[in-house]
Amino acid sequence: MIMRVAQLGSGTPEIAVVAGVHGDEPCGVRAVERLLDERPTVERPIKLIVANEEALERRVRFVDEDLNRAFPGDPDAKTHEGRLAHRLIEELDGCLTFSMHSTQSHGEPFAIVNGVSETAKEIVPQLPVAAMVETSNFAEGRLFSAIDTVEVECGLQGSETAAQNADRLTRAFLTAVDALPGDTIRSDLPVYRLTDVIRKQDADTYEVFVDNFTEVDAGDPFAAADGDTQVADEPFYPILMSPNGYRDVFGYAAKKLDVLTAPPAAD
Numbered sequence: 001m002i003m004r005v006a007q008l009g010s011g012t013p014e015i016a017v018v019a020g021v022h023g024d025e026p027c028g029v030r031a032v033e034r035l036l037d038e039r040p041t042v043e044r045p046i047k048l049i050v051a052n053e054e055a056l057e058r059r060v061r062f063v064d065e066d067l068n069r070a071f072p073g074d075p076d077a078k079t080h081e082g083r084l085a086h087r088l089i090e091e092l093d094g095c096l097t098f099s100m101h102s103t104q105s106h107g108e109p110f111a112i113v114n115g116v117s118e119t120a121k122e123i124v125p126q127l128p129v130a131a132m133v134e135t136s137n138f139a140e141g142r143l144f145s146a147i148d149t150v151e152v153e154c155g156l157q158g159s160e161t162a163a164q165n166a167d168r169l170t171r172a173f174l175t176a177v178d179a180l181p182g183d184t185i186r187s188d189l190p191v192y193r194l195t196d197v198i199r200k201q202d203a204d205t206y207e208v209f210v211d212n213f214t215e216v217d218a219g220d221p222f223a224a225a226d227g228d229t230q231v232a233d234e235p236f237y238p239i240l241m242s243p244n245g246y247r248d249v250f251g252y253a254a255k256k257l258d259v260l261t262a263p264p265a266a267d
């Protein structure tokens with residue numbers, strides 16, 4: 001058991017849905033399993049993948065290393081995820097890919113893209129997300145450095161809401177790419193670019209004093225490690241910030257780039 005690969009519809013898929021890149025984020029797996037149970041009639045073939053089955057089984061983020069830092073991988077890699085990354089790229093070659101994650105930092109869904117491409121601008125405003133985050137400064141080793149991918153953060157890790165969001169997000173994506181029938185709703189979408197990593201020193205207790213996607217002013221305290229407070233040098237938007245979500249970083253600082261506005265609804 002390495003990776004589960006299935007397909008809806010016949011022909012060679014140019015669209016893929018990926019769940020379980022991280023084994024402790026089960027929300028997307030539920031969305032994929034539901035599609036496999038219901039087998040909706042699709043207008044384009046779709047590849048469905050549950051990526052890191054071994055980590056999912058063990059309920060850990062990864063077995064040897066973070067899969068979403070291991071791309072492009074290598075068939076002879078020493079790590080499970082190094083080999084898996086290579087296999088996953090072979091499976092996803094030529095597919096516009098939708099990959100689902102969840103976080104410990106933010107309950108509301110948002111999208112993560114590698115650059116504000118035409119594809120991102122077309123697809124992401126049709127998803128039920130509150131923001132689009134552009135992370136090309138930090139793309140190394142991530143799936144979207146190798147495959148054209150829209151990532152979504154579906155909500156809080158392990159929550160029922162994240163699983164329900166994963167389902168809604170997947171259906172919206174598949175509708176936006178004309179694989180499922182129907183219409184999507186376009187909404188105004190703020191776009192952010194990650195500019196810096198916010199590191200944390202080794203400590204026993206961590207605190208975060210700010211809300212993700214809410215601007216922090218220069219001079220404001222935003223986090224602390226063992227009571228040692230970090231203060232903003234300049235204004236920034238915190239993204240993926242949480243006290244204990246990552247081992248050595250609190251999260252990221254971002255700039256707000258733009259708001260993509262929805263065209264007025266046609267009557």
Ligand SMILES: [Zn+2]
Nearest residue numbers: 022025101102
């Ligand atoms: Zn993840």
